[in-house]
Amino acid sequence: MSSETKEAVGAQFSMTAMEHARVKTWEAVERIAAAMQPGMRESEANARGKAILAEMGMDRIWHPVLIRFGENTLRIFKERSVGDPVLGADDIFFVDIGVVWDQHEGDSGATFVTGNDPEMQACAQAAKTIYDEVAAHWRTTGCSGIALYDYAAERAKAHGWRLNLDIKGHRVSDFPHAIYKAGDLGEFAHEPAPGLWILEIQIAHPTRSFGAFYEDLLA
Template identity: 65%
Template sequence: MNAVSNNKEAVGERYQLETMRHAQQMTWKAIDQIARAITPGMRESEAQAQGKTILAQMGMDRIWHPLLVRFGANTLKTFKQRSEGDPELGTDDIFFIDMGVVWQGHEGDAGATFTTGSDPQMIACAAAAKTLFDQVEGFWRSEQVSGVALYDFAAAQAKAMGWTLNLDIKGHRVSDFPHAIHRGGDLGNLAQYPNTGLWILEIQLAHPERPFGAFYEDLLI
């Protein structure tokens, strides 16, 4: 496709679906390594610094959006909101990792939620974000609906599960770096079927009563 196209799914000349798969796989490897390095007693800022060190050791090209690590109540914050303070991770706590990293010139973007200890509602919230992602991804795969319809489905499913979906977070484009020149907009506002290997589905849930949430995102592929 022409890199200067106005098409919401335009890509650059270097774009390859298989390299997007590679970027996705490397991003998940990084999330796994960073999650295992985060332990109770760490500050949010310390976990973020550790994450950047791990990414550098893994041979990334560059970070294309800031690495976010959110602890406790900060799991309710959206990407553009700053964390409150620099909380310490507790022994019964919840945290998520959200990263956007370039590998071989292609944008990886993924996020997941983890828990420490045995708080059943925190564990359930983290699991629900992944479960809802899987349900919406399955709906995308089987029904081939628009991005708008995907998020309508996600909101209804979240409510049925007893959680609140944050609809300020509606997914976005990725491709060969930098995707931003194509101005694809939010997945949740896309009036057409989102094709494979180009869109990140984001799910952010809030507990209906307690001050924490969960996040999960991955490439629709």
């Protein structure tokens, strides 16, 4: 499939609307994260996340709300959580939401910490730092999606973390992007166009049972 086909968009597509969806999705991530409290079960967190999105007036959810606590932060999107853990007073969690606003897809995710565990705090920050480094590499080099994830693995290792290469980013667009069958960003052999691809970074602590996640639109 050609790069043009993999980066196709619908007749209603608007870059302005994509940026609006991005802003609204980040607002939702922050609101959901602020609602997470120690003692809450993961299932309760996901239900609260859906309620917040409904309160914000979303068009619809295009991928399930995914909030992971503790060891479940190591699990990738398509894996089920183990059990229904309770968020601890010194714990780590991430929020991953895919939401349609004004018929355009937002997809954002970030990791947060309760308490003061320094390694959890460092892990949460590292996921964003690595994202920022990889996004800057894309802006300055114009490299392929494949090369971007090679670089991401290098940067994760340099920072002392393990990059989960089962997570390699994906398309977004005017809803639904799935009709374009574009595959993963990390398999894309061309320079990714701005406003069409989500860069995902998921890392694991080298010895402890937790990780961190960060994703945003390459724009």
